[in-house]
Amino acid sequence: xxxxxxxxxxxxxxxxxxxxxxxxxxxxxxxxxxxxxxxxxxxxxxxxxxxxxxxxxxxxxxxxxxxxxxxxxxxxxxxxxxxxxxxxxxxxxxxxxxxxxxxxxxxxxxxxxxxxxxxxxxxxxxxxxxxxxxxxxxxxxxxxxxxxxxxxxxxxxxxxxxxxxxxxxxxxxxxxxxxxxxxxxxxxxxxxxxxxxxxxxxxxxxxxxxxxxxxxxxxxxxxxxxxxxxxxxxxxxx
DNA sequence: TTCCTGTCGG
DNA sequence: CCGACCGGAA
Numbered sequence: 001x002x003x004x005x006x007x008x009x010x011x012x013x014x015x016x017x018x019x020x021x022x023x024x025x026x027x028x029x030x031x032x033x034x035x036x037x038x039x040x041x042x043x044x045x046x047x048x049x050x051x052x053x054x055x056x057x058x059x060x061x062x063x064x065x066x067x068x069x070x071x072x073x074x075x076x077x078x079x080x081x082x083x084x085x086x087x088x089x090x091x092x093x094x095x096x097x098x099x100x101x102x103x104x105x106x107x108x109x110x111x112x113x114x115x116x117x118x119x120x121x122x123x124x125x126x127x128x129x130x131x132x133x134x135x136x137x138x139x140x141x142x143x144x145x146x147x148x149x150x151x152x153x154x155x156x157x158x159x160x161x162x163x164x165x166x167x168x169x170x171x172x173x174x175x176x177x178x179x180x181x182x183x184x185x186x187x188x189x190x191x192x193x194x195x196x197x198x199x200x201x202x203x204x205x206x207x208x209x210x211x212x213x214x215x216x217x218x219x220x221x222x223x224x225x226x227x228x229x230x231x232x233x234x235x236x237x238x
Numbered sequence: 239t240t241c242c243t244g245t246c247g248g
Numbered sequence: 249c250c251g252a253c254c255g256g257a258a
Binding site (some may be wrong): 046049050052053056078085086087089090091093151 | 252253254255256257
């Protein structure tokens with residue numbers, strides 16, 4: 001079964017969608033952080049939780065002056081746990097933060113500048129080898145802390161683009177990323193904004209339940225309305 | 239109650 | 249493939 005029949009030119013479709021979103025939401029100015037290290041900590045803390053929860057944890061770390069590679073490297077794990085508690089999964093996430101700072105300390109003498117001097121492909125593979133860093137977190141670090149030309153995929157991307165009919169609902173991370181990286185110019189600004197714009201759409205309009213299709217700037221391009229009827233029907237019966 | 243920008247271990 | 253991990257907000 002094909003999920004791309006509706007579009008004769010994927011590149012054009014992707015750019016049209018991008019421009020519609022950009023015009024609707026404006027530039028997103030991601031990532032909200034003061035330093036590359038803060039981006040990385042945020043990327044780990046935001047795993048499977050909303051950003052609101054992460055903000056408190058970040059502020060706690062900042063106030064405690066723990067938001068540097070050195071401070072986290074030497075801090076007692078239980079102290080880190082206490083400060084990041086609002087972000088959820090605090091025990092595992094404390095381990096993940098430790099694993100990351102341990103890595104950059106051992107390999108780069110604690111310097112992110114050194115780490116980001118690596119070529120994209122090598123560094124991506126290396127990040128994936130660190131405990132707690134999967135494909136989404138790795139790409140977020142590469143794009144938003146290292147300014148590499150790579151696009152972050154996530155649950156939002158799958159929801160939006162499967163509803164649009166451009167991705168299979170079962171697409172894996174690599175398949176999702178190929179859709180964008182095979183059909184768009186490898187430009188850091190576009191990849192940075194595109195992901196952020198998808199986030200804005202999925203957060204505010206293309207919600208998991210009861211999406212606001214009437215407000216959606218992509219409504220006329222979307223394959224979803226058929227299923228929406230069934231949803232409404234199911235809601236009534238419930 | 240449900241959901242949330244995932245990742246790991248079995 | 250699936251459960252565990254965890255708290256906060258709609």
